Every structure is written in C-alpha cells, then in structure tokens.
Amino acid sequence: MSATTASPRLLPEFRMTGNGFRTLVRTQARLLRREPAIVLSGIALPVALIIVFGVIPAFGKPSASLGGKTTLDVYVPTFAMLSSVLTAFTALPVSFADLRERGVLRRLAVSPVPAAGLLAAQVTVIAATAAATAAAVVLIGVVGFGATLPANPALMLASYVLGTTALLALGLLISALAPSAGVATAFGVPTMILNFFFAGVYVPLQSMPHVLRDLSGFVPYGAIVDTWSGSGAAWQHLAVLAGYTVVGALAAARVFKWE
Secondary structure: OOHHHHOOOOOOOOOOOHHHHHHHHHHHHHHHHOOHHHHHHHHHHHHHHHHHHHHOHHHHOEOHHHOOOEHHHHHHHHHHOHHHHHHHHHHHHHHHHHHHHOOHHHHHOOOOOOHHHHHHHHHHHHHHHHHHHHHHHHHHHHHHOOOOOOOOHHHHHHHHHHHHHHHHHHHHHHHHHOOOHHHHHHHHHHHHHHHHHHOOOOOOHHHOOHHHHHHHOOOHHHHHHHHHOOOOOHHHHHHHHHHHHHHHHHHHHHHOOOO
16 A cells, blocks of 8 residues: 555545535534524514514604604614624624634644535524524514515615625624634624614614715615615615625635634
C-alpha cells in the first residue's frame, strides 16, 4: 500500500449529503428552541407588538400626517421584518462567533461536517423562522385588525425576500469577522439600532425630515419598509438591497476565519 493511500485526508471534501444537511437543520432548529432570548425577541416580540398596536383604537384611524394611512398600516411592515433584523444581527453572529470562540469551527475544518454546511443550516432555520413570524404578523394585522395591504403585493414580496437576504448577508459578515460572542454583540447591536431608526421603529418614516427619509432608502431595514409600504423609489430600494446581499455575502466569504 502506498504512503498516499495509507495516510488519511487532512481536509474532507467540501460536500454534504441531503440527509446530512437535513439532520443539521433539525439540530439547529432544536437548539434555537432552547434559546429563550431568541424565541422571545425574534418570534414573540413582533407578534406581541402587532397585537398591542392593533388593540389601540387610535392606531386604526387614518391620519393626515401619515398620508391617509393608519398607524397600524405603517407599522405592519416594520414589525413583519423585525424578526429578520433581530435574528440576522444578534442570533446568527453571536451563535457563530461562539462556535469560533470555543474552537468548534477549527475542529469542523478537518471533520466530515463542513463549517459551510453548519452555517447554511443556521441560515435556513433563521430564515424560515423569520418568514413564519412575518406571515403571522401580516395575518394578525390584516385579518385581525383591518390593516391595509400594499397595492402591489409583488413589490411587498420582493422587498421581503431581498431584504431578508440583505440582512442575513450583513449578519454573515459580522459572523465571519467576530472572534467572540461579545465582539459579535458589539457590532451587531449598534447595526441593529441604526436599522431600527431608519425603518421608523422609533418615529414613523412619514414623520421624519426629508433628509433622513432619503437616507433611510440606503439602509436595509428602511429600504424594505419604504418599498413594502409603496412609498419612495421602489426599484432603487430593491437595487440597494440586492447590493447589500451580493457585497455582504462575497465579503463574508472572503474574510471568513476559522479561529
């Protein structure tokens, strides 16, 4: 037997079977359910907020300052995307940085389970959870409390899909760079707060000065809400979200570190 065939491979093939990936997804889903902070903030909080806003009578009345929309109409897209923002900037980078900090990624580099497979499983679970939460928020707001859907459902769907991929790409970039969970939090939370501001979480976009409204179209969360609500330059916002997706994902792949 030659030395080449006798020695084990140091690096496994960068592949996973379908069954292996599904097992990883199920494992990540179970781990997610065991994280009460993620469940409460990423799932329960958006649903609770839309219910609270829905039961306040004044929020269901059209307002001239909001362009004839109700406060509930304005906040449905904001709350629907909240799960994507929270999980992309907190759950994803913190959990992945924790794996790096504990040396799990280094061990995965020479194991049959590639880190890319683990990362893909995490992203799949987070994206599915965010999508289910967004659907619940829209259903509660529209069916339960009479909120109005956008006139262009295609734009709404496009803004959600591109918006989620843009947010996850930025979360992956933080995940690729952060050496520890603490550093991931230090980068993720300010980024999340910035997105909150420009999406109108604190003050409705319609009430912001024009300069800030224009800037909001270049921040992922703001571009999503603007497009979803049917205001602003929709195609420009979608191009911005696509740009964040491509640049963020490529940058994350380029600067990724095992340890």
